[in-house]
Amino acid sequence: MRIVVTVNNTEYVRDVEPRLLLVHFLREELGLTGTHWGCDTSNCGVCVVQLDGVPVKSCTVLAVMADGRFVRTIEGLGNGAGLDPVQQGFVECHGLQCGFCTPGMMMTARWLLDQDPDPSDEDIREALSGQLCRCTGYENIVRSIRWAAEHEASS
Amino acid sequence: MKGFGRLPRKEDARFVRGRGTFVDDLRLPGMLHGAVLRSPLAHARIVSIDTSAAEAHPKVRAVLTGHELAERGLAWMPTLSFDRQAVLATDKVRFQGQEVAFVVAEDRYSARDALALIDVEYEPLDPLVDARRALDDGAPLIRDDLKDKRDNHIFDWSAGDEAATDAVFAAADVVVAQDMLYPRVHPAPLETCGVIADLDPVTGKLTVWATSQAPHAHRTIYATVTGIPEHRIRVVSPDIGGGFGNKVPIYPAYVCAVVGSMVTGQPVKWSEDRSENLMTSAFARDYHMHGEIASTSDGKILGLRVRVLADHGAFNCTAQPSKYPAGFFHIVSGSYDIEAAHCAVTGVYTNKAPGGVAYACSFRVAEASYLVERLVDLLARELGADPAQLRLANLLRPEQFPYPSATGWEYDSGDYPAALRLAMDIAGYDKLRAEQARRRADGEYLGIGLSFFTEAVGAGPRKHMDIIGLGMADGAELRVHPTGKAVLRISVQSQGQGHETTFAQIVAHELGIGTDDVDVVHGDTDNTPFGLGTYGSRSTPVSGAAASVAARRVRDKARLIASAMLEVDPDDLEWTPGRWAVRGDPVAGASLAEIAMAAHSSLELPDGLEGQLDASCVYNPPNLTFPYGAYICVVEVDPGTGKVSVRRFVAVDDCGVRINPTIVEGQVHGGLADGIGMALMELMAFDTDGNCLGGSFMDYLLPTAVDCPSWELGETVTPSPHHPLGAKGIGESATVGSPAAVVNAVLDALEPFGVRHADMPLTPAAVWCAIQGRPLRQDLAIE
Numbered sequence: 001m002r003i004v005v006t007v008n009n010t011e012y013v014r015d016v017e018p019r020l021l022l023v024h025f026l027r028e029e030l031g032l033t034g035t036h037w038g039c040d041t042s043n044c045g046v047c048v049v050q051l052d053g054v055p056v057k058s059c060t061v062l063a064v065m066a067d068g069r070f071v072r073t074i075e076g077l078g079n080g081a082g083l084d085p086v087q088q089g090f091v092e093c094h095g096l097q098c099g100f101c102t103p104g105m106m107m108t109a110r111w112l113l114d115q116d117p118d119p120s121d122e123d124i125r126e127a128l129s130g131q132l133c134r135c136t137g138y139e140n141i142v143r144s145i146r147w148a149a150e151h152e153a154s155s
Numbered sequence: 156m157k158g159f160g161r162l163p164r165k166e167d168a169r170f171v172r173g174r175g176t177f178v179d180d181l182r183l184p185g186m187l188h189g190a191v192l193r194s195p196l197a198h199a200r201i202v203s204i205d206t207s208a209a210e211a212h213p214k215v216r217a218v219l220t221g222h223e224l225a226e227r228g229l230a231w232m233p234t235l236s237f238d239r240q241a242v243l244a245t246d247k248v249r250f251q252g253q254e255v256a257f258v259v260a261e262d263r264y265s266a267r268d269a270l271a272l273i274d275v276e277y278e279p280l281d282p283l284v285d286a287r288r289a290l291d292d293g294a295p296l297i298r299d300d301l302k303d304k305r306d307n308h309i310f311d312w313s314a315g316d317e318a319a320t321d322a323v324f325a326a327a328d329v330v331v332a333q334d335m336l337y338p339r340v341h342p343a344p345l346e347t348c349g350v351i352a353d354l355d356p357v358t359g360k361l362t363v364w365a366t367s368q369a370p371h372a373h374r375t376i377y378a379t380v381t382g383i384p385e386h387r388i389r390v391v392s393p394d395i396g397g398g399f400g401n402k403v404p405i406y407p408a409y410v411c412a413v414v415g416s417m418v419t420g421q422p423v424k425w426s427e428d429r430s431e432n433l434m435t436s437a438f439a440r441d442y443h444m445h446g447e448i449a450s451t452s453d454g455k456i457l458g459l460r461v462r463v464l465a466d467h468g469a470f471n472c473t474a475q476p477s478k479y480p481a482g483f484f485h486i487v488s489g490s491y492d493i494e495a496a497h498c499a500v501t502g503v504y505t506n507k508a509p510g511g512v513a514y515a516c517s518f519r520v521a522e523a524s525y526l527v528e529r530l531v532d533l534l535a536r537e538l539g540a541d542p543a544q545l546r547l548a549n550l551l552r553p554e555q556f557p558y559p560s561a562t563g564w565e566y567d568s569g570d571y572p573a574a575l576r577l578a579m580d581i582a583g584y585d586k587l588r589a590e591q592a593r594r595r596a597d598g599e600y601l602g603i604g605l606s607f608f609t610e611a612v613g614a615g616p617r618k619h620m621d622i623i624g625l626g627m628a629d630g631a632e633l634r635v636h637p638t639g640k641a642v643l644r645i646s647v648q649s650q651g652q653g654h655e656t657t658f659a660q661i662v663a664h665e666l667g668i669g670t671d672d673v674d675v676v677h678g679d680t681d682n683t684p685f686g687l688g689t690y691g692s693r694s695t696p697v698s699g700a701a702a703s704v705a706a707r708r709v710r711d712k713a714r715l716i717a718s719a720m721l722e723v724d725p726d727d728l729e730w731t732p733g734r735w736a737v738r739g740d741p742v743a744g745a746s747l748a749e750i751a752m753a754a755h756s757s758l759e760l761p762d763g764l765e766g767q768l769d770a771s772c773v774y775n776p777p778n779l780t781f782p783y784g785a786y787i788c789v790v791e792v793d794p795g796t797g798k799v800s801v802r803r804f805v806a807v808d809d810c811g812v813r814i815n816p817t818i819v820e821g822q823v824h825g826g827l828a829d830g831i832g833m834a835l836m837e838l839m840a841f842d843t844d845g846n847c848l849g850g851s852f853m854d855y856l857l858p859t860a861v862d863c864p865s866w867e868l869g870e871t872v873t874p875s876p877h878h879p880l881g882a883k884g885i886g887e888s889a890t891v892g893s894p895a896a897v898v899n900a901v902l903d904a905l906e907p908f909g910v911r912h913a914d915m916p917l918t919p920a921a922v923w924c925a926i927q928g929r930p931l932r933q934d935l936a937i938e
Contacts, residue, residue, distance in 0.1 A: 017264070019264070020264075024263070027179075027180075028182075028263075031182075032173075033173070033176075033177075033179075033180035034172070034173020034174065034175075035173070036177070036179075036345075036346070036396070037179065037426075038345050038346070038347070038429065039429040039851070039852045040428060040429055040430075040851075041429070041851050041852055041853050043851070043852030043853060044345055044429075044852055046345050046346075073173065074172070074173030075172070075173050077173075078172070083171065083172075087171040087172070088171075090167065090171050091163055091164075091167045091168070091171055092163065094163075094164065094817045094818070094820075094821050096167060096170055096171070096651075097397075097651035097652065097653065097821055097822075097825065098344070098345070098346070098394075098395065098396045098397040098650055098651025099166070099167075099169075099170030099171075099175045099394065099396070099651065100175075100177065100344075100345045100346045100396030100397060100651075101345050102170050102171060103173045106171065121865070124860075125860040125861050126860075126861060128859070128860040129859045129860055129861045130859075131859070131860075132345060132852070132857050132859065133345070133828075133860075134342075134343065134344055134345050134397045134399070134825065134828075134829075134857070135397055135651050135821070135825045136821060136824055136825055136828075137823075137824030137825045137826070137827050137828035137863055137866060138824075138828065138859075138860040138863050139824045139863070139865060139866050140821060140824065141860070142860065142865075
């Protein structure tokens with residue numbers, strides 16, 4: 001099937017199998033390997049991208065479902081060399097270790113802060129509750145997102 | 156920054172941009188994709204395999220079965236425990252999910268499609284699922300592939316003085332005993348395992364990109380298994396998305412990918428899916444333990460006696476030092492001054508996935524620590540003593556170090572009571588007990604649980620410790636380039652621990668240069684010195700020591716070069732960070748960068764001194780290091796639903812000197828979440844037919860951000876006396892120490908219901924059943 005998908009502000013036209021998962025489309029068709037593949041069952045969230053601004057698990061979205069829509073991946077966060085405050089927060093607060101869940105966590109965090117510029121720690125934990133991290137025990141991810149909230153507010 | 160401290164990590168710049176390079180991110184020209192056909196049955200004889208339809212698939216390039224591998228002598232491979240494991244099954248399948256065939260196709264989806272076209276006829280056999288039945292007469296025989304094997308027994312192993320222990324028990328006022336299962340769990344790194352094998356048909360060089368925690372050991376094994384000369388094998392571990400022990404072994408599909416590349420002449424990638432990872436790769440624990448603790452009537456702990464039945468699955472694939480088939484489980488006397496202890500472990504085969512030592516257990520210190528900490532709590536209840544006071548009365552005292560334990564260890568250093576008192580202060584222990592009493596009167600169930608653990612990490616001294624014959628020393632090579640910028644090459648392999656930062660800090664600390672001026676190379680056997688890799692919290696204790704010693708050798712060499720530059724005697728030079736200065740002269744001296752340039756120049760050097768500025772070290776640790784900690788967990792239990800909420804978790808860790816405290820704390824945070832997971836939700840369960848019931852993240856639960864509290868950390872610092880930096884290692888401390896604190900807290904909350912013990916995981920259903928006085932599952936004890 002022919003699809004037209006806008007990913008990180010670039011339009012792509014591709015012929016794809018109807019069964020192709022969005023995560024594999026991004027990684028293998030477009031070479032955007034910052035989005036990871038972790039569980040196939042929507043539980044781990046390492047594949048989270050934004051679809052029309054909303055976080056989705058791209059392992060359970062078909063590429064054809066993204067036809068005519070806007071996808072934002074980790075490669076589209078920040079602008080060029082400059083980091084988004086969420087990315088900077090993860091660096092400042094040791095919000096990552098192996099880095100595998102990190103892109104998905106940051107895409108959800110960006111969405112959260114777009115909805116609510118001053119979330120409580122409980123709000124942050126709730127927003128992340130559909131995603132897994134095996135390294136950080138979540139503490140420093142929460143701190144990273146708070147850092148981003150505080151630095152967006154002051155900038 | 157020029158050394159130790161809270162430095163942001165060097166590796167983060169790429170990860171936060173999505174620019175890490177994980178194995179599945181790599182694409183080589185002409186790369187093909189592999190997929191594994193796995194057994195649906197736990198125990199069955201293979202009658203026939205028909206691959207013709209799969210081979211006819213237009214995108215399939217090769218189909219491998221055990222028969223083809225047998226022709227190459229590759230149907231079986233050695234395990235890390237001197238057993239053998241089927242690469243692809245030839246005779247029988249021995250666990251659900253075992254590898255039966257391997258398809259190589261032009262793309263990932265076609266390879267999977269072709270699996271459905273392979274027709275395997277099985278003759279089902281009775282499965283052996285319950286390890287407690289493994290040695291019964293008439294139990295199904297699993298390993299009939301082994302010559303003259305007539306039972307499912309793997310090993311018997313023991314430590315400690317049995318007669319002395321029996322004598323202590325015979326004379327003791329109080330003996331408390333308990334059966335406990337530390338259930339089968341899984342490390343479940345978020346990146347599954349994977350490999351790309353590329354055998355160059357022209358040069359004969361095999362390059363293997365793999366999710367490997369131990370690239371050098373893997374290279375040696377590939378050489379012995381395939382016959383490809385070791386110098387023509389290169390193993391590359393790029394960024395690794397968490398390991399926790401899961402990525403120590405070589406898995407059958409890795410060998411299949413190598414053969415796939417031999418057969419097709421093209422690179423072959425295999426990426427494991429989540430079900431494959433959970434169902435077939437290295438699990439952890441599965442120890443059926445019987446523990447007894449003896450004390451005087453006033454609470455002086457005298458002895459510990461332990462028997463264990465260890466379920467190793469269908470092949471003995473555990474990764475641990477050869478002399479220790481039960482790992483370091485014999486640290487089971489824990490943190491206490493115990494007169495006599497004895498433990499005996501029997502390993503058996505079952506029709507389950509192989510593995511056993513994984514999930515940040517420090518070679519089974521996790522099981523040992525859990526057992527002794529549960530027994531101490533049970534003893535406290537028997538004596539009517541406060542569990543904190545009982546521990547304080549029995550903990551080793553600072554003046555007892557170095558402490559020879561009853562089971563043969565020599566603990567290096569510690570101030571245990573100080574750590575426990577600090578944890579109690581942070582938690583407000585006495586106030587918590589008062590709150591607990593008050594709320595119990597209102598029918599609310601608050602539980603306070605403690606654990607105190609002693610880790611044994613940094614394996615290890617070569618004369619005692621090897622894995623498949625490879626001694627556990629690790630290397631570091633340091634080169635200071637002419638402009639004074641340095642590259643450190645290390646044999647250990649980060650899976651998220653931050654080696655690129657910590658090891659740069661070690662060199663910066665020793666040489667007095669900036670951490671930005673040091674880059675760290677790891678994870679590539681062609682570009683790093685030999686060593687056994689990262690697991691068992693051994694990177695800082697072993698390779699970190701090697702880096703420190705190599706840097707000191709560079710410093711010593713720099714002194715001789717500086718003496719030639721400045722035309723002074725080396726003894727007249729003194730080291731100030733980054734500079735050799737002429738003693739008593741405020742001006743004369745040379746910076747490391749000046750010395751480095753001189754070392755590479757035409758400067759005439761003293762006799763016997765070679766040019767350039769580099770050094771290496773293979774560090775053979777004189778002993779293990781013994782980090783420790785005191786943990787306090789506070790939970791609330793809803794007796795109506797059995798739901799446990801973790802309200803607080805206080806963790807005081809002593810890992811000796813902290814090179815980067817931020818990284819150390821991050822390691823602790825992750826391990827604490829592991830403890831919540833194992834204590835409350837993680838279970839790799841099987842039904843009576845041997846079907847794995849934990850094959851997805853819908854079935855195998857892991858803790859999320861809402862299951863974890865905000866961790867409250869404290870620290871004490873007792874340097875290791877034998878490590879050059881005084882560091883002890885931290886990677887697994889919290890995973891080892893935390894489950895007992897959570898379980899002790901839940902059972903403390905359930906004390907009014909008369910519940911004495913309940914096995915992990917304490918799911919709402921398990922807790923509710925415990926309150927009703929009956930177990931949820933047959934194999935999980937409730938008393």
